[in-house]
Amino acid sequence: MPFINWLPQFLRPWPHPALPGMRLAPESSCDNPLMIQCFTWDAKFEGKSWWKHLDDEIPRLKELGVTQLWLPPAHKAMRPEGQGYDAYDLWDLGEFDQKGAIATRWGTKDELLQLSATAKLAGIDLILDAILNHKLGADRCEPCLAVPVDPKNRMRDLAPPREIEAWTIYEFPGRGNQYSAMKWNHAHFTGVDWDQRTKTGGVYRLVSDRHKGWSRNVDNELGNYDYLLGSDIDHRHSEVIQDQEAWGRWVLETTGAQGFRLDAIKHMDRVFLRNFLSRTRDASGKSRMFAVAEYWSANLKLILPYVRAFGGLTSFFDVPLHDNFHQASKRGPSYDLRRIFDKTLVKARPGDAVTFVDNHDTQIGQSLESWVGSNFKLQAYALILLRAEGHPCVFYGDLYPNKECYDPEVAQPLDTLIRARKLYAYGPTRDFFDSPNCIGWVRVGDSTRQGSGCMVVVSNAPPRSQPQILRMNVGDTAGAGPQRTYRALLGSEIPVVTVGADGWAAFSCPPGGVQVWVPEG
Known part of the structure; x- marks a missing residue:
């Protein structure tokens, strides 16, 4: 992205830190706030839905001092086992017979609402994972014009425009017009990754007199990082803006959630996302609405302009700190612990940093694999749980038995560290x-x-x-x-x-x- 596109952000004064103005715990809580990511990538619980499992765990989580549950994407995915990052219908929370099931991978809407009620009684807030960048699992394809671009430089066209068959029709036949009457077509997207006519994959930029090309208000990785996967949503389209802002208000009111985790923001138009956060906060009456954004980069210099641009509307995951933990676990005794906070968000902007050790994407075999080894896992948790700076997030996979990444020699002392945060970790x-x-x-x-x-x-x-x-x-x-x-x-x-x-x-x-x-x- 040319420097000129970032110039207005650099001219802005630094905003007030985001976290002090956000709800990190119910107002009645006087304990240290704490978030837990309540899922792993392949999370399942034998004999009950995931929502019911979390509902049953609320008493333990309250005892530990957890004040926020970051839930997996609650909407209908493109397949029954989809985690929700393969977003099909944001308005279906496990209520309609679509994509082969009524329930989502995680359970039904009724089970989600019961979890919400149980959590509210325990003084624990729900945080929803908002997947606003793309859609997958279209109901049918349609002919449209597209330009294949270089996947490594999306600003470089590989051929002239040609007609392709794109999976861009989303009609939601199981839901009909309930909650939202919007039906999606190619005009609502900037790009796709498949031509059904030639059975050819790639990155295709959609073109017509209604298309504006890639958004310029995105990260400049790969030339322009507007496109990520599936049907890439055009956040400059008026119908898209109206529908997604309406969903933001509706989903908070429906579930009783207190905020969002924002997925993949480097791929989304910053102007849209600022407006989404500001307008959703105002329309929902949640003046202290919580938000944390995933901008995945270990380079602090790339994150800070986003912190500045969003003006305190969202906090950010401290990916550079996670990367320091990962490097420390790889290098062992040769890593200088005095440098553990160097070039991290929690050091530069502690009031904007949500700190974490690992998550569903950093698990071994996942897209952002950078797992913090057991040789440094507890040290890393001590560094986020027992210090005053930042807002820590614990990973379910480190605390609860699971088939993907559980280590009992980590889980038991981690439980102790979490309790120590609640009871002792106060003061400068x-x-x-x-x-x-x-x-x-x-x-x-x-x-x-x-x-x-x-x-x-x-x-x-x-x-x-x-x-x-x-x-x-x-x-x-x-x-x-x-x-x-x-x-x-x-x-x-x-x-x-x-x-x-x-x-x-x-x-x-x-x-x-x-x-x-x-x-x-």
């Missing part, structure tokens, strides 16, 4: 990042929470080396009062540490591990 952070293989920090506690505050030590030293010892100054731990003795939460050869009169003490950690020390008593 004091860092002790002095050694390349052993870092730590002190949370000084909150005077309104007796017994809060914690000391955390993280190591990536070789497993068979000597225990890691880090001297840290506890100072005046606000929540601990006169208590100056601290106990280890994760088991330790030295279970208790007594702090000297000067506030200093030596806190130990297993090599290549993590330890959390909390006020005793």
Whole structure:
């Protein structure tokens, strides 16, 4: 994308951070907020729907201190087993007989609404995964003009316009006109990836006197990253804008959800997406509507212009921090832990950063595979759960038994770290990042929470080396009062540490591990 297209964003002042203005937990909550991504890529539960499984887990999630459930895409996919990223009909939440089933992969609309009711009673908000970029599973194809373009440079045409048969007719026969009367055709899309007439795949830009070409307000990767997959939606078309904005209001009202996770925003017109967020927030009456955007890049310099452009309407996943965790797990003891927050969003803009360790896309075998190995998984979780900066998101696959990525040696101590966040991780952070293989920090506690505050030590030293010892100054731990003795939460050869009169003490950690020390008593 030419620099001139970004110039208005650079001329804007930096916006206020997004997270302080958003609902991260119900208003009555005074605990640390916490999001959990409630699914893996192939998530299923034997004998019950996914919505019913999550409904049954609400008591445990409340006890852990979870305040937000990021749900998988709740709408009808192009096939019964589709995860929803293969979006067919946003208005069908598992209510209509379409694409081979009434229920979605995750369950029926009634089960979703029951989950919503249970979560609301427990003081947990639902966050919906919004797939606004594309559609798949068209009901039939139609002739239209298209230009094949270079998949590696979408601005380079490979041939003159020609007629193709594109799967761009979406009529939703099972739903009819209920909730929305809009029927989609090629005029509502910018491109497709299949010519049914010649049975040829590729990237085709649709052309006619009604088409405007690729949007210019998208990422400039591959020349222009408007196109991702399937039938790529044109967010400049007035009927598209009206339908998707209406859906945003409707789906929040229908489900009682409090916000959105926005999928694949580097492929979507920024002007549309800003308006979608602003107008949905206003029309739904949710002035603190939560939003987090997926802009997938480990390069902070590419994310920051988007942060600026959206003006606090959405937070962003801290992909650079995830990449640092991934690199740390690959490089082991050679990774300098003092650099773990270098070039991350949580360091540059902590009030805009949703931090995470892994998700459904980073799983082994998935499109963005960058799995954080078990040798650094708990250290990474300590770094997002027990510090003051950012809004952390825990991955279901790391916490719950599953066939894809579960490690019981991670899950059990992760449960402890999550509970430590709820009970102890309060107050300002004091860092002790002095050694390349052993870092730590002190949370000084909150005077309104007796017994809060914690000391955390993280190591990536070789497993068979000597225990890691880090001297840290506890100072005046606000929540601990006169208590100056601290106990280890994760088991330790030295279970208790007594702090000297000067506030200093030596806190130990297993090599290549993590330890959390909390006020005793």
